[in-house]
Amino acid sequence: MASNFGHIYLEEAAADYPLTAEICANFPAAQRINIRNYRHFFNRPNQDYNLQKGGLKLILAVKRDDLLYRGSPECQDFNSANFYYNTPLVNCVYDCEYCYLQGKYQSANLLVFVNQDDLMAAVTGQIPRRPEAERPLLLALSYDTDLLAIDNRIPIFKPWVEFARTAENLLVEIRTKSAAVAGLKSIASGKNILLSWTVSPQRIIDLIEHFTPALDRRIQAIGVAIEQGWQVRLSIDPVIHSEDWPQLYLAMIERLFTRLPASAIHDIQFGPFRINENYYRRLRRARPRSLILMQPLVVQDGIVSWPPAQQTELRKRISDQLSRYLPDEKIHPWQI
Numbered sequence: 001m002a003s004n005f006g007h008i009y010l011e012e013a014a015a016d017y018p019l020t021a022e023i024c025a026n027f028p029a030a031q032r033i034n035i036r037n038y039r040h041f042f043n044r045p046n047q048d049y050n051l052q053k054g055g056l057k058l059i060l061a062v063k064r065d066d067l068l069y070r071g072s073p074e075c076q077d078f079n080s081a082n083f084y085y086n087t088p089l090v091n092c093v094y095d096c097e098y099c100y101l102q103g104k105y106q107s108a109n110l111l112v113f114v115n116q117d118d119l120m121a122a123v124t125g126q127i128p129r130r131p132e133a134e135r136p137l138l139l140a141l142s143y144d145t146d147l148l149a150i151d152n153r154i155p156i157f158k159p160w161v162e163f164a165r166t167a168e169n170l171l172v173e174i175r176t177k178s179a180a181v182a183g184l185k186s187i188a189s190g191k192n193i194l195l196s197w198t199v200s201p202q203r204i205i206d207l208i209e210h211f212t213p214a215l216d217r218r219i220q221a222i223g224v225a226i227e228q229g230w231q232v233r234l235s236i237d238p239v240i241h242s243e244d245w246p247q248l249y250l251a252m253i254e255r256l257f258t259r260l261p262a263s264a265i266h267d268i269q270f271g272p273f274r275i276n277e278n279y280y281r282r283l284r285r286a287r288p289r290s291l292i293l294m295q296p297l298v299v300q301d302g303i304v305s306w307p308p309a310q311q312t313e314l315r316k317r318i319s320d321q322l323s324r325y326l327p328d329e330k331i332h333p334w335q336i
């Protein structure tokens with residue numbers, strides 16, 4: 001994992017926050033550099049995202065606006081108009097070749113917002129204003145990062161779990177590929193928190209999910225989380241096309257359910273590789289030899305993804321396999 005952080009860029013306004021002190025203490029050898037405004041550093045044009053991935057820097061800053069976003073169409077919204085996401089931390093210590101972050105941001109460096117209380121207040125303020133009053137506000141907390149993967153040194157996960165556990169009309173999804181679950185023991189789980197593990201066949205992990213834990217380690221971590229009472233969602237997303245994708249993914253599903261109790265899985269969602277058209281152009285420039293580009297892809301409504309007929313086949317084959325283990329209401333395919 002590329003997370004030694006030789007440099008910490010500290011925004012003036014972030015200096016006095018307790019989270020700043022806590023994080024700096026976790027990287028005592030890092031050189032500290034003061035900056036006026038993180039945007040001047042983070043949003044600089046012409047940065048080399050993939051070069052930066054090899055030696056990440058840490059930026060500590062205050063988030064002043066856009067504390068909460070409406071979910072985007074590429075995301076699985078579980079048919080909820082109440083779908084929102086936020087960005088307590090931006091960018092990731094893992095390096096998946098399909099990651100949309102490389103299209104979305106100019107910089108790969110890890111950007112931590114130290115005013116987490118303000119992000120929580122924005123969620124609290126939105127709950128009574130959510131569009132569907134009969135359903136909870138669905139908050140995706142870890143879309144632009146993997147909070148659990150870096151939690152031992154950037155401790156944001158636990159405060160959010162504690163916030164969510166006591167909030168009413170809120171369902172929080174925390175997506176991860178991490179196998180670092182030892183810390184879960186010391187945190188009380190909650191009914192309105194879903195830990196959502198993304199799983200991929202081992203061959204896909206080896207080829208394009210750099211620095212991420214092996215499939216078996218993820219399955220082991222999921223087992224630990226279930227034993228400790230956490231609600232677990234599984235995510236087979238994105239499915240990467242190859243000649244033998246059905247065999248790869250159907251075998252992985254079988255492996256999952258020989259090792260995990262199906263009755264303990266909250267639900268499962270899956271979908272083909274898909275990405276915003278503009279992000280795709282940047283991905284193609286940055287990784288011209290990536291396996292991602294070998295897939296049959298078309299553009300539909302500004303989203304690059306598998307052709308419709310192959311998406312239909314994906315939905316059928318994966319749904320049929322999942323139906324061997326889970327009732328239909330727990331199976332959520334992504335559809336445009």
Ligand code: SF4
Pocket residue numbers: 091092093094095096098099100101143144145146177
């Ligand atoms: S784990 Fe998620 S956020 Fe991190 S690099 Fe992979 S796709 Fe991107």
